Amino acid sequence: MKHLFKLWAALSVAILASCASIQDWHKGENLLQPLPVPGDDWQFKRLVNDLAKMKMSRWSKKVGSGSEALQVIIVHGQRNTDVETTKYEEDKQGKNRCDTYSTDILNKTTQNNYNTISWKTKCKLRGKDTEVVILHKAISGEDSYYKIQKIWRDSFTKEGFRVWDDYVRRIKLCNSRGTLHPCPDGFNRVH
16 A cells, blocks of 8 residues: 555656646746655645645655655735745744744845745754754745745754755746746746
């Protein structure tokens, strides 16, 4: 059964990767995420909360005695969010769960004319001997808000961080409705 699940997960990722090469864009904003994600043995889930107008794609796996996850969250209708406020709120929540907590901004910029911020947090969970390191990226869209989190739970390495920092930096938005946030060449614009 576990083998079938891995096969299904691999096929799902392959299908998603092949969809990235389709020559038409969704009308409006499109999240450009390179697929497949780095590494292997990922378990994939897609969650939708229609009430909250939220979608999440989550890749997860065990690593030794720890675990890793990648979460990509889209909150539809949450427009032009202040990315610095988002970081502040995320840090506030993180501090409440941790005995020790640190946060460092890695990059605050515009990417394809969208405001983005990336930061790294490190937390020793309150009352536990568990270290959680998270690489965050927030993108403020005109249609939605986008949050990317790469999470290491007792599995962080500097080498792994460099791979994922590069990967997360390549995730960006485009908008098929106009030229302010152009989609890559070779793809059709949706009218």
